Amino acid sequence: MDDRNGWNRDAAALTGATHSPPQSFVEQANVSDPGIYEAFAENWPACWERAADLLSWDDEYETVLDETDAPFYRWFPDGRLNAAYNCLDRHLEAGRKNHAAIRWEGKQGERRTYTYRDLYVEVNEFAAALRNLGVEEDDVVTIYLPMIPELPIAMLACARIGAPHSVVFAGLSADALATRMAAADSEYLVTCDGYYRRGDAFNQKSKADNARIGCEQDVRTVVVDRLGDDLPHVLGDDEWDYHELREEFAGETVEPVSRKATDMLFLMYTSGTTGEPKGVVHATGGYLAHVAWTSHAVLDVKPADTYWCAADIGWITGHSYIVYGPLALGTTTVMYEGTPDYPDRDRLWKIVDRNAVDVFYTAPTAIRAFMKWGAEYPGGYDLSSLRLLGTVGEPISPRPWNWYREHVGGGDCPVVDTWWQTETGAVAISTLPGIDEMKPGSAGPALPGIDVEIVDQSGDEVTPGEAGYLTITRPWPGMARTLYDNDERFVAEYWQRFSDPDADEWRYFSGDTARIDDDGYISVLGRVDDVISVSGHRLGTMEIESAIADVDGVAEAAVVGRSSETGDTEIYAYVSTERGRDPNTAVRQAIFENIESSIGPIARPTAVVFTPELPKTRSGKIMRRLLEDVANGEELGDTSALRNPEIVGEIQAEIEDDG
Numbered sequence: 001m002d003d004r005n006g007w008n009r010d011a012a013a014l015t016g017a018t019h020s021p022p023q024s025f026v027e028q029a030n031v032s033d034p035g036i037y038e039a040f041a042e043n044w045p046a047c048w049e050r051a052a053d054l055l056s057w058d059d060e061y062e063t064v065l066d067e068t069d070a071p072f073y074r075w076f077p078d079g080r081l082n083a084a085y086n087c088l089d090r091h092l093e094a095g096r097k098n099h100a101a102i103r104w105e106g107k108q109g110e111r112r113t114y115t116y117r118d119l120y121v122e123v124n125e126f127a128a129a130l131r132n133l134g135v136e137e138d139d140v141v142t143i144y145l146p147m148i149p150e151l152p153i154a155m156l157a158c159a160r161i162g163a164p165h166s167v168v169f170a171g172l173s174a175d176a177l178a179t180r181m182a183a184a185d186s187e188y189l190v191t192c193d194g195y196y197r198r199g200d201a202f203n204q205k206s207k208a209d210n211a212r213i214g215c216e217q218d219v220r221t222v223v224v225d226r227l228g229d230d231l232p233h234v235l236g237d238d239e240w241d242y243h244e245l246r247e248e249f250a251g252e253t254v255e256p257v258s259r260k261a262t263d264m265l266f267l268m269y270t271s272g273t274t275g276e277p278k279g280v281v282h283a284t285g286g287y288l289a290h291v292a293w294t295s296h297a298v299l300d301v302k303p304a305d306t307y308w309c310a311a312d313i314g315w316i317t318g319h320s321y322i323v324y325g326p327l328a329l330g331t332t333t334v335m336y337e338g339t340p341d342y343p344d345r346d347r348l349w350k351i352v353d354r355n356a357v358d359v360f361y362t363a364p365t366a367i368r369a370f371m372k373w374g375a376e377y378p379g380g381y382d383l384s385s386l387r388l389l390g391t392v393g394e395p396i397s398p399r400p401w402n403w404y405r406e407h408v409g410g411g412d413c414p415v416v417d418t419w420w421q422t423e424t425g426a427v428a429i430s431t432l433p434g435i436d437e438m439k440p441g442s443a444g445p446a447l448p449g450i451d452v453e454i455v456d457q458s459g460d461e462v463t464p465g466e467a468g469y470l471t472i473t474r475p476w477p478g479m480a481r482t483l484y485d486n487d488e489r490f491v492a493e494y495w496q497r498f499s500d501p502d503a504d505e506w507r508y509f510s511g512d513t514a515r516i517d518d519d520g521y522i523s524v525l526g527r528v529d530d531v532i533s534v535s536g537h538r539l540g541t542m543e544i545e546s547a548i549a550d551v552d553g554v555a556e557a558a559v560v561g562r563s564s565e566t567g568d569t570e571i572y573a574y575v576s577t578e579r580g581r582d583p584n585t586a587v588r589q590a591i592f593e594n595i596e597s598s599i600g601p602i603a604r605p606t607a608v609v610f611t612p613e614l615p616k617t618r619s620g621k622i623m624r625r626l627l628e629d630v631a632n633g634e635e636l637g638d639t640s641a642l643r644n645p646e647i648v649g650e651i652q653a654e655i656e657d658d659g
């Protein structure tokens with residue numbers, strides 16, 4: 001990418017002070033030998049046996065990696081294993097049957113603990129029930145459940161019988177569910193009557209019913225009764241009650257089906273740049289090895305820990321780091337059904353305190369909200385059990401990073417900023433918390449054994465400090481096998497752009513832009529489309545947002561381009577302020593000054609629009625494309641993917657007022 005005024009600043013100026021992990025952390029860390037980077041580099045791909053060794057295999061693999069059909073790489077191709085066995089049975093066999101597997105916190109204040117044995121029993125019963133309904137190995141079972149224990153139970157039941165699951169986030173619409181069931185030709189659905197939203201009963205089953213009407217195939221459906229008398233429902237044809245099925249199959253066990261490492265464990269739909277959602281396929285062996293390894297090496301999870309990833313299992317983060325990673329390691333994983341601000345904004349800290357959580361993992365969007373609400377909420381609880389903090393999902397700028405470390409981590413918890421994607425399956429870029437210095441604003445180096453290169457348009461590596469495209473030059477175990485039923489699109493979306501198939505040279509393109517510093521630390525700037533071209537200068541929206549977010553009183557910011565009447569591009573900034581801080585002239589002025597000093601006058605926004613909140617997708621990502629349409633006065637398409645659609649009208653009114 002071209003050079004741009006003041007944009008390629010040195011890394012220290014960007015990230016501010018660095019931090020070393022405290023000695024007390026290093027001493028107990030799962031991975032603390034700095035030699036691991038070299039050891040992996042010298043012994044690739046065999047280094048990944050270290051990840052595979054965290055699992056129990058039915059048949060040991062002889063080959064680590066088969067590259068013959070690149071980019072359809074096959075990890076541990078001649079090995080066999082079962083994911084549910086790895087997450088359950090082997091912990092029972094190791095004498096840990098009464099160890100807590102899941103600690104569930106419900107929305108109405110309910111609490112339930114499942115020991116490994118409880119989970120084993122319920123997974124087996126449901127696996128037997130699914131079989132009885134006709135589910136066979138390789139049949140895709142769609143799961144459309146909120147954050148209740150039956151969600152991971154259903155996933156593990158599927159894994160036990162070798163039926164890939166396709167979890168659809170409970171907040172998605174009937175149409176979205178129908179599209180996904182149709183695309184996967186899925187004839188089985190597990191859903192529920194409804195769930196509580198801010199205390200009210202919300203009907204989920206009617207959405208599932210509508211989706212079934214939209215599907216050509218017959219869909220056999222299991223309904224979990226979550227709401228009891230709060231939402232009576234009747235079962236129709238081809239519908240079964242989850243709890244009745246459990247009674248019918250009480251005490252039954254099912255042999256875990258031995259799967260080839262390359263067999264599909266699950267598929268997960270993610271939105272693409274064009275039309276149809278992409279069904280990302282994950283293989284059993286490579287995926288499970290990579291999530292277990294990164295839970296161990298990056299999140300430092302130990303069996304005796306209470307570990308909490310505050311994501312939704314309906315997205316990849318929850319699959320990898322609420323369910324498969326922690327359970328494969330035999331730890332206690334916390335599962336929270338509610339939102340951080342209901343019934344009050346101290347909810348998460350209350351849960352950390354009473355469960356004495358050791359490791360906490362969340363998204364920057366949540367951290368910015370905590371910062372906005374104020375330090376008194378975490379300040380009111382004993383959070384001293386926390387040993388490590390993590391973030392994932394978006395770039396995090398230094399101010400919220402430091403706030404998180406200070407007010408949640410007590411000033412000395414290491415923080416890992418983990419970069420990865422639905423397609424990478426597990427973390428690919430992060431500091432190793434027992435080894436590496438942390439630079440707020442940078443995720444860190446690529447993990448040992450993962451080869452990241454930041455390249456320009458022609459695929460040549462850019463010099464440190466310059467922005468470019470984030471690519472991965474060698475395969476890694478957690479990588480997607482393909483897109484469901486669409487090998488061509490898999491190649492077209494991720495490999496075509498920077499590969500040379502004739503020379504059998506393959507390079508994965510993530511769709512993100514990033515910059516690397518002299519120490520090999522990578523700062524992810526955003527998606528490729530998050531670039532604005534102003535008078536020939538290409539500016540990353542994330543860069544400007546970070547300069548805004550560094551201003552005292554600012555909670556978060558989103559920046560988009562707007563086409564002026566003359567055809568030039570202008571910068572529009574949407575900004576929300578911290579609680580108790582009025583958006584005023586002084587804040588606006590400080591925003592301009594900080595952008596000019598940290599990037600240059602070229603990046604000065606034409607407009608700064610204050611808003612109480614930014615529009616977010618349900619997975620918490622800022623919807624810049626929508627803000628771009630608002631800035632450009634375009635028709636707004638479907639806003640149903642938004643978590644807070646009402647905010648859009650408020651922003652439009654604000655812009656009109658400003659004239």
Ligand code: 6R9
Pocket residue numbers: 270315316317391392393394395396417418419420421422423443510511512524525526527619
């Ligand atoms: C795990 C997950 C993937 C996209 C990815 C990137 C962004 C994730 C990040 C990050 C900067 C981080 N992203 N982690 N950006 N720093 N630490 O979020 O998967 O939902 O598929 O999103 O999220 O843009 O390409 P997914």
